[in-house]
Amino acid sequence: MTTPTTPAAQPAAAPAALVLEDGTTYRGRAYGATGTTFGEIVFSTGMTGYQETLTDPSYHRQIVVMTAPHVGNTGVNDEDPESGRIWVSGYVVRDPARRVSSWRARSSLGEELAAQDVVGISDVDTRALTRRLREEGVMRAGIFSGDDLVRDGYPRPVEDLVAQVQAAPQMAGADLAREVSTTQAYTVEPRGEHAGRTPVATVVAVDLGIKSMTPVRLAERGVRVVVVPQASTIADVEAALPQDGSPCGVFFSNGPGDPGAASHEVELLRAVLDRRIPFFGICFGNQILGRALGYGTYKLGYGHRGINQPVLDRTTGKVEVTAHNHGFAVDAPVFADGGSPAVSDAPHDGGRYGRVVVSHVGLNDQVVEGLTCLDLPAFSVQYHPEAAAGPHDAAYLFDRFLGLMTDTASWPPALRTAPATPHDTEENH
Missing domain, CATH: 3.40.50.880 (Class I glutamine amidotransferase (GATase) domain)
Structure with a gap:
């Protein structure tokens, strides 16, 4: 079995931003694929089973925030998925594992997210984010990373990103x-x-x-x-x-x-x-x-x-x-x-x-x-x-x-x- 590579052997992750529809913005680093994604942002309190969460079709069109601070240490294997693909539209973590520590792993979580084109963000204060979602309720959000944070060589204004988030479809009324x-x-x-x-x-x-x-x-x-x-x-x-x-x-x-x-x-x-x-x-x-x-x-x-x-x-x-x-x-x-x-x-x-x-x-x-x-x-x-x-x-x-x-x-x-x-x-x- 090939040992998954660790982030230490890879270039530094691109900058990323998580933007809520109320304008709240969290800065971090790209995790998984880079680009842009939208969805209803929700939080999961599970400390284990992240692979089952990612592959649960019920999370279709949702950006999932993991309240557990350390995610990814068991990597990704072929036994635990609940479906044939990752369904979350985006993924938010505090501290991604720096190396995989499971004999069953065939890749790291970050590599799997990138392979399935799932845009994520790390280095976010997920405790503060979860508290805001508990106080204000879930809402639409977007993750922007890499070149999608830049326009004509300059950082895109937050107002521009918020407008895109607010144009995304709501979960209420969605037949999915x-x-x-x-x-x-x-x-x-x-x-x-x-x-x-x-x-x-x-x-x-x-x-x-x-x-x-x-x-x-x-x-x-x-x-x-x-x-x-x-x-x-x-x-x-x-x-x-x-x-x-x-x-x-x-x-x-x-x-x-x-x-x-x-x-x-x-x-x-x-x-x-x-x-x-x-x-x-x-x-x-x-x-x-x-x-x-x-x-x-x-x-x-x-x-x-x-x-x-x-x-x-x-x-x-x-x-x-x-x-x-x-x-x-x-x-x-x-x-x-x-x-x-x-x-x-x-x-x-x-x-x-x-x-x-x-x-x-x-x-x-x-x-x-x-x-x-x-x-x-x-x-x-x-x-x-x-x-x-x-x-x-x-x-x-x-x-x-x-x-x-x-x-x-x-x-x-x-x-x-x-x-x-x-x-x-x-x-x-």
Whole structure:
């Protein structure tokens, strides 16, 4: 294996600037490719798993700020990517590793960013930047480096850079799942101890930005997973399901963009619910379930991104440490009088989908982190139970989905949590 080169053996990085749409500017050095990039700037609190973050399609059109100060020491390998490419539109770090220290690495992180033409910036005070995003909320930003900071031999005025940032598209209203979805269906067969055996169930997974580990987690449980494109119709979904009456279900994945713009996905899921096909959704899939049931969605001030978010599962009474990546949330009743879980009638079409409970709650801000239908075989969570980089507290949700498909009579799970006390936060509205 070739040992990756270190920055010490390379020329000094070009100057770079990170410009927020409010005019705030941070100066640093180019990291990865040089040039210009735009996106919604967000921060991730994960201290590990940067390769999984970079290759998560949910980060499409976003500039990611790493709050961990030292990034890149394990380099880049061929085992950890969650998709076939890096999806972030830009990358911001404080202190990139000066050398790679992992036997699995095939290149450095900086080299990989450059190879995939991802514009980044280093030597930025990411603590100050994160604090500003927490106080002001996420916003559009641009990274400019090298020759793109110069015009006619003179430094470009900041006002010129800000104007370009303000002309970039907003995340609100963006319909992006179609841009990251597979174009062809493919199948992931049961693996591990289930390899070569008859599947215990078949799941049609609608790819809205699916990560590679998600079908693997199902396949490890003996499930055959047929991954289909975002544009699939209910006829496409039904054609991929077994016709012999064996256990089956439909899964909606994570993905980028504004759930308020995902009209096709909402109508597809309503067709699934109307047929009472067991359903499980994560992240974007949770927001789509919320919209299909008739609830609204709204944009969080700065979202949840990282691998250390505490969530209460009201069906077990346990607190899970979970992996998140979302900037939108479902607007559904969380608490009834006295702080007990609220049970509400799904608003769509006069309540035809029956009763719904918020089954998972974010403990930092009381945001909806999961929905469970009490009169339909359907549930969802806002976070990532597959979490290749960890934590793995929520892996049991795949078992819950398998149980739903194989024993629908046992649905829904009972709530076991004691009442909690709601409190207002800056992200609640």
